[in-house]
Amino acid sequence: MTRSSGSSGFSGSSGSSGSSASPAASSSSPLSSYGWDDGFAASFAPFAAQGLLPGRLVRIDRGRVDAVVPDATGVRTVLAATAPVATGDPLKVPCTGDWAAIDPGSGPDAVVRALLPRRTALVRSASSKRSEGQILAANLDTAVIVVSLAEPLDLGRVERFVSLAWESGATPLVALTKADVVPDEAGLPHLVADTEGAAPGVQVLAVSAATGAGLDVLAAALAGGTAVLLGRSGAGKSTLANALIGADVQDVHAVRDRDGKGRHTTTTRDLLVLPAGGVLIDTPGLRGVGMWDAEEGLARTFTDVEELAADCRFHDCAHTTEPGCAVLAAVDSGELAERRLDSYRKLLRENQRLIAKTDARLRAELRRDWKQKQALGRHMGERKRGTRR
Known part of the structure; x- marks a missing residue:
């Protein structure tokens, strides 16, 4: 694209304040x-x-x-x-x-x-010791979480990205790239199903830039809006962007053989026009994506856990050792995967710690809650050992 800075011939740029139609x-x-x-x-x-x-x-x-x-x-x-x-x-x-x-x-x-005021904004915790957020992209309709099938599927990473996407106000979509490298084609539906289980209500597509599989469905899902590609280096974001646009507009480097990691081929966030309408923002690979005030996003990502929690005996149940915990009962029965609960706890704790760093009142509440749980733990331990007076 060429750059210019001269005056524009756009007729609506210099009207009087009384003009309402431009x-x-x-x-x-x-x-x-x-x-x-x-x-x-x-x-x-x-x-x-x-x-x-x-x-x-x-x-x-x-x-x-x-x-x-x-x-x-x-x-x-x-x-x-x-x-x-x-x-x-x-x-x-x-x-x-x-x-x-x-x-x-x-x-x-x-x-x-x-x-102009933003409608949506994708924010993560900055990769520094300071408690501040980093905005990645604005005014998004769809956040495409790009996950490579050339490496083991990390459902925890999917849940993390999906939570931030929901929190941004955009609609998440998971693109499982490099589907052509899955050795057993029959195993692909299982990978899609596992991802859908980690992202309830989110569209999951298996795609391949090499064969073109799934690209038409993905292009149709993104047409007419603003989408952003998110994922770690080597996930295939730039390759996917080139395939959707139909031209080599983004540089692509091979993934390292020794560890399967990619190099940062994209170093800036570039907004590109899609042939079918709409625009696509390609982003640099994200090694780490920290939570940033994503309580609502977590609730939407873990709707299964939240729905079970509504039946717990205590409204502030932490789903650890409390009696009458419907979430723990679901884990025991196999209805809820233990990995899923562990991921929920981890992301929730991370989000609370981040908020507590910037919210003194919440920090005090968390400290008080922690002391109460310590006291309850000591009490239950004494009862179990029969040493309580």
Whole structure:
């Protein structure tokens, strides 16, 4: 894509404040293929009166962004500075997928003057010792969790990604890539079924970029919206992006033979236009994905555990040693896999610890709850040993 910074021929960019009908608000806007609609147009209306252009951020790199903006013949890509929207809040920094009010300027770069309100945002805990979140992409409709079948299926990782996807406001979808490498084709349905069990209510597709299997169904599921590809390095995200777009737009490197891990072939988050309509955001591989205030996302990922918990004797049952625990009873009967409960506990604890780092009151509540459980544990131990006075 070419970059330019001259004035635009887009007729709706410099109207007076009394003008209410502009091409930016029209369904025929050249930005419609990038996800522009009447809702975003309404948010942008105050900026249109200032002579600014609507634009979508398609790439972020070292304080500069590539953004698509409308012009007389369609859309063009400009390089824009983000200094006016610089912030110390990591959740409010510009990210791929954001819609913005852009000043085309008269110099070599345009300028991002404001970000439009986000509808959805995918956030993870930052990979640092600081208690802060990192926003990965914004204004998403679908979050595609990409999992390679060339390595053992890690259902815990699937549950982690799906929880964050639900929490973002987007709809998760799991793509099991490299389906062609599964040695026993009859085993593929079992892998799909196991993944569906780890992500209740989520569409799971087995796909192969090498053979084209499943790509038509996946393309249809993503058409018309904004999707993001998520997964670890080597999962096949860039290969999948190339297959969906029908061109080698993303670099692809082979997975290392010695450990099956991939290299970071994608180093930025790039927004790409899909042939069938809609856009796709390819992201760098994520070695670790920490929870970030994902209580609702966890509840939707573990609906089976939550439904069982509703029948526990105690409303605050921790599903460990409490009498009358319906969840533990389901594990004993085989109705619920013990691995599933262990994963639920792990992610819930991680999420609570993260929140407690930034919420003093919750931190005090967790400390009090922990002391009560310690006292209960001592009490039950004494009763069991017959040493209680």
